[in-house]
Amino acid sequence: MAPAAARQGGSLCRAACRQLLFGLLVLILFCEACKKVTFNVPSKLEAGTLVGRVNLKECLKSAEHISSSDPDFRILEDGSVYTTNIISLSSEEKTFTILLKDIQRHEEKKMHVNLLSHQKKTHKTRHTRDTVLRRTKRRWAPIPSSMMENSLGPFPMQIQQVQSDTAQNYAIYYSASGPGFDRDPKGLFYIERETGNIFATGPVDREQYPKFEIVCYATTADGYSPEKPLPHTIKIEDDNDNAPCFTQDLFEFVVPEHCKPGTVVGKVIAEDRDEMYTLHTLLRYRIVTEQPSLHKMFSVHRDTGVITTLTPQLDRETTPKHTLHVEVRDMAGQPFGLCNTGTVVVKVADINDNAPYFGHSSYETKVQENLVKVEILRIPCLDKDEPNSPAWNCRFSIVKGNEDNHFDITTDGRTNEGVLCVVKGLDYETTNLRILEITAFNEIPYAVVPYSSTLTQSTCTVRVIVLDDDEGPVFKPCLLPITINGCGTVGTVIRKYLAEDPETGNSEGISYRIAPGQCNWITVDENTGELRTAKLFDKAMTGRQCNITVLAVDRSGKTGTGTVFATVGACDKYYPTMTPTEFTICRDRKPVYITAVTPNESPYSAPFRFDISDRSMGSGWQTTQNDATSIYLSPRNDIPFGIYKIPISVRDNAGRQGTSMVTVNYCDCTTPSDCVRHSDPHISPAVTLGVWAILAMILGSLLLLLILITLCGCYGTGAVSKHVTDDLANQNLIISNTEAPGEEVMDPNIIPLQAATVNSCDHGVGMGTIGHEVKTGGQSFEMSKGGHQTLESGRGYGQSTMEQGRYSYSEWQNFMHSRLGEESIRGHTLIKN
Structure with missing residues (x-):
């Protein structure tokens, strides 16, 4: 089993x-x-x-x-x-x-x-393991470790210990990875496997390794990890082991001379490799030395390193450059702080604080007459400002003596000299001495600053002596523009073109000829200098131009030249005229349309310009331009009816002017057809009178005198009234006016109207009268009908001017006898003629 x-x-x-x-x-x-x-x-x-x-x-x-x-x-x-x-x-x-x-x-x-x-060290029940994992990790998360940089040991030197609470239940082994352990710089740190103690093996440079980010592990012998990997930081504490250094070996700044105190020159910058925002990097600046050391010209802000000026006495002409030695120190500038020095060069920029000036107050030079575009004098210009700068470069001006622009002055940029030249030939006969006044100034304006010199305009005088030269004849003008009439015949005189001897100022002994190779449009009289046409011109040549050189030779053989600028003009035989020239205007004052015509071609053609040539005759009329060839003519509001002769001038595009007399019958009518010139009761027709007609006029005057004497006899000399009544005077005027042909010889002076106002229409036919032409013996003359307003008072055209004054019968009779005698003599003269 x-x-x-x-x-x-x-x-x-x-x-x-x-x-x-x-x-x-x-x-x-x-x-x-x-x-x-x-x-x-x-x-x-x-x-x-x-x-x-x-x-x-x-x-x-x-x-x-x-x-x-x-x-x-x-x-x-x-x-x-x-x-x-x-x-x-x-x-x-x-x-x-x-x-x-x-x-x-x-x-x-x-x-x-x-x-x-992995292999477990001991076998615990699941219940026990879970209980361990749920415990709070107090020692597994220590605060960040720190280590002083450049530490002297002894090494190895413990800097921290990491430990896991799970070590109570397991056999825990510690390890770490990261920079200083298994990455560069390898071997700088190690951790004891059983205890978790972290050791440093040597000193550390904070500027190279300011901190180390590592990861710590806690595992069992069989590889089991009861803890998560622990990130841990080893911070290297800063030591003031770095002196501050300037960012540049040499600082160079530029500041304008005579600038205001407090003007910023520049800023010096220093850096410190130690830890920022500590006393190790808290820097302070100061100027240690300043060259030249006569006066302290600059200051530096202790915190920012900004350099500014202390005085406005910076003068480039005295000291163009200043050298500063600036110190920077950490530890807020404390004596035990680390320091370093740097060099600052301040260049003083030039401004135009020195005016240019001449080496001498007067110069003298000579020039041959008639020479042009020649240099006659060089004038040195001196300036203390920086050479070849706008404050040094001189400019010259001729302020007096060059009103006719014969001279010009420029600047030689290399030498800064004024170069005086003649640009138009001088005439010895006119003047043999020219005095010029020349001033100098710079390209930029003069700067008025403290301690600068007062501006004084530098001026010099140049005497130019003109030397005499026996020269040839001179045409005046040297260029003569002429226009040849396109309709002119061969030999037509255009004008004279004369030359003068510049020595004597006259044209005697000078002969003329056309230079060879010229166009054959004109000839010149050898002795008189008259220019004549040499050919006929057709319409195709209108507007063509030609330069013709004319030679003038004096007795000594010297020659002068002149140029005739000839232009072939249009055939301009005719002047523009008006058509038609007779019009009738009714009371509605409707303008009449008048057109100008000409057979000429351009430029002696339209557009035309119209004007009333004699304003005394046409003051009551006005013109309005319609187009390039026509106008509207209309009366003004204040003129009476009558026949008016208005002279209207017409000017073509070339300026040739013609005048046409326009006759206008300003009639009291509705339409022009209603107004017949001879049927107008207010306009007396022109009458041609013979000898018998003139005799009848004289007899009519005598008859009038007889009527007046009879009337006076009826009243008696003693009982006659002091004044003649207005009705009687008007009656006599009306009766006299209605008799024929007595009205033809009525004179406005027969009845002396005192203080009478006579309206003048200024239309060329008398003062408020209509002119009548009287012909006798083949000759004609105009007689005026006086008392226009009195004559027309019965028709509403005026009131009697007799109301202005009354006369006694004896005064009137004396006046009438004198006037009647004058009329009798005049009539006798007419009959005799």
Whole structure:
């Protein structure tokens, strides 16, 4: 029975192992593909035992060939791992590799499998084990360990102990992994297997290894882990073993001269490798020395390292560069702190605090007359500012004596000199001495700062002596533009083109000719210089141009040249005219449409510009432009009816002007057809008078005088009234006006109306009158009909001006006799002629 019992016990043991392996398989399935897989197994495995299952698909989906590096293990397609032989694990772990290949894609991957064996130290009941696992782990989670860097030992030096409470129930062995244990720097630490004491084997540099993150393990002798792996930190405490250092060997800054105190120059930066936010890295700065050391010019902020100016007396012209030695010290600047020094160079930038100036106050030079584009003088410019900078570069200006722009001055950028040149020829005969006033300034404005010199504009005087030269004739102007009439005949004089002797200023003894190779449009008279047309021009040549060189030769043979710029103009025989020229406008004041025409072609054609040429004749009228060839003409509101002659000028596109007289009958009508010029009772028709007609006029005047004498006799000289009534005067005027042909010789001065207001229409036919043409003996003259408003008072066109004053009968009779005598003499003269 004993052997059977033993066999039965062995079967039960194998069954238990299989169950344990199956439980571990669940955990293994979650391992990542192609990474190391670990199985916890008994120290002895029977042949055909399932060790576990790996995920082959996640490692290589299309694995065609699966093999194991250890023949004691066989791998199935589903990833199951079986033993092929009885395996006893003499050591705590065994490792083999699963090889996966995809022959078509030429892919190959490996998966490492690690077998860990474990054995219980003592056998406890399940109830007891569960109770142990539920206990609180007080010693398994110690506080982070610390170790002073650069410690002097003695070594090995214990720095911490880890211990598991499960050591009360199991034989616990301790181990650790991570930097300092099994990774670089290997061997720096070790842990005692039985006690959990962690030791350091030597000193550590915190700046290289500020801390070590390790993992501690607690296991039984058979490989069972009653505790989870414990992450643990070994912190290296900082020691002030590093002095601060500047980030640069040399700091260079630039600051403008004469800047304000407190101007930021730059910032120095230092670093300390010791632990941040401790006294070991709390840095302070100070300036140790400053060169030159005459005055302290700069300061440094002790906390930030920012360097600023202390005074506005930085002067580049005196000290262009300053050198500072700056110290940085840790431990908040305490004397026992570590320190270092650095060098700072501050360059003083130039500003324009020095004005340019001339070496001399006056210069003198000579130049031959008529020379152009020649250098006549170089003027040095001195400046204390930095050479070749905008504050040093000089610019010059001629402020006086160059009003005719004969001179120009530029700057030689290499020497900073002013180069004075003649750009237009000088004339000795005009003046033999030119005095120029020249100033100098810089490219940038002058900066007025403390301790800088006062700005004074540097000025120098240049005397330019013009030397005489016997020169040839000079045309005035040197370029003469002319326009040749396209309709002109051959030999038509265009104008004269004369040259003068610059010595004498006259044209005597000078002959003229056209230079060879010129266009044959004009000729020049050898003696007089008259330009004449040399050919006929057709319409196709209109607008064409040609430069013609004319030569002038004096008695000594010297020659001068001039240029005639000739343009062929259009054939402009005709001026623009108005059509039609006679119009009638009724009381509705509707404008009339007037068009201008011309047979000429461009440019002597449209667009036209219209204007009333004589405003005294057309002040009561206004024009409105309609288009390029026409206008509207309309009366203003304040003119009476009548016939008006309005002179309208028309200017073509080339400026040629013609004037047309437009006659407008401004009539009291509804339509123009209702108004016949000769039927208008307010407009007397033009009458051609002979000798008998003039005689009849004189007789009519005598008859009027007789009527007046008779009336005076009826009333008597003694009983006559002082004043003549308005009705009587108006009656006489009306009767006189209705008799024919007495009204033709009525003179407005026959009845002297004092203080009478006469409205002037300014339309060229008299003061409120209609002109009548009188012809006698082949000659004609106009006679005015006076008293227009008085004559028309009966028709509502005006009121009698006699109301302005009254006269006695004797005054009126004396006046009438004198006027009648004048009319008699005038009539006699007309009859005689």
